[in-house]
Amino acid sequence: MKQIQWFPGHMSKASREIKEKIQLVDIVCELVDARSPLASRNPVIDDIVGVRPRIVILTKTDLADERKTRLWHQYFADHAIPTFDFDVNKRFNLKAFVDSLQQILSEKFAKEKAQGRKPRAIRMMIVGIPNVGKSTFINKIAGRKAATVGNKPGVTKAQQWIRLHQQLELLDTPGILWPKFEDQSVGLKLALLGTIKDDILPLETIAEYGLTFMRDNYPNQLVERYGEAGISADFIEQLDSIAKMRNSIGRGGETDYHKIYQFFLHDIRNGALGCLTLEVPEEVTADEA
Incomplete structure (x- = not known):
């Protein structure tokens, strides 16, 4: 990136x-x-x-x-x-x-x-x-x-x-x-939380980072919001399942992915996916400290 x-x-x-x-x-x-x-x-x-x-x-x-x-x-x-x-x-x-x-x-x-x-x-x-x-x-x-x-x-x-x-x-x-941002993960975290403008990074990149983080750290909150398919290891399957739940399937049965990116980011920024924290002190390196 x-x-x-x-x-x-x-x-x-x-x-x-x-x-x-x-x-x-x-x-x-x-x-x-x-x-x-x-x-x-x-x-x-x-x-x-x-x-x-x-x-x-x-x-x-x-x-x-x-x-x-x-x-x-x-x-x-x-x-x-x-x-x-x-x-x-x-x-x-x-x-x-x-x-x-x-x-x-x-x-x-x-x-x-x-x-x-x-x-x-x-x-x-x-x-x-x-x-x-x-x-x-x-x-x-x-x-x-x-x-x-x-x-x-x-x-x-x-x-x-x-x-x-x-x-x-x-x-x-x-x-x-x-x-x-020398550390790219810092930019992704800030983008996910809406601190930097959404046009700085592709929405797809931000959404994939966020869904992966939620699947690895808060899977139950994903399931509660999006159903079992929401924790799929396949990014596209996750998006398609969210689209079905939201009735965001376009003509020809195709998912409106841009709309789903926006919906997911709104959910994570406004607490619809529950309380979450992206980092803990144990992850701080000696240099960062």
Whole structure:
């Protein structure tokens, strides 16, 4: 498979602006997709953030495998990075979140107080790749529509400060990807979850990757949704069985494969195939860690 590259001009500009603004914030809040916490982390962010304090939010936990999510919390804890879950269907404990931020920054604020500086709100930068749920997260903790929400990559186009209350100010930033995916499996995972646009990779390639993953890791969920034929080792047989279930057989008895690719991807991205997680910490190599 060809090397996956997608780095539009606005992403390059956003990267430069984040570097310029990083000195204005106390802490960085990095959002990652709980279904693929490693693949959805932008390695460029590590270089930008440096040693600045960081907290990780695992988004879309309602769509992720709960057992594997616990493993990821432990993984980040082992790397001294605090984490929080974010399920859009549940109340987010903002008080506990702010308390955690204050604890992380207690030494910094104690020094400022000793220097005679007045107490102030925590300044936090929100970062993450496209379509990871940044705007949804901001609106949820703000209790109002403070950021534009869209179920597609690249909704936020510019940085914006958002004041939540006296204790917390947020600097939202556009989602940015890194220039190219050296590990092709990373590109496939992000494509399957809808993080990169569907025209970057052929839908057939994404669908085949996703169906193979589901057959090998969540076969019961495939059967529940598509029937026994859904776990066929033959990719075309899988597609044909889904087509029959969906009545997507065209004239002459031929399957509309493009339509089935779209249907399957919609199912996997929106939870119709059940909760799933594409990777676990045990798969992280020494270099990745």
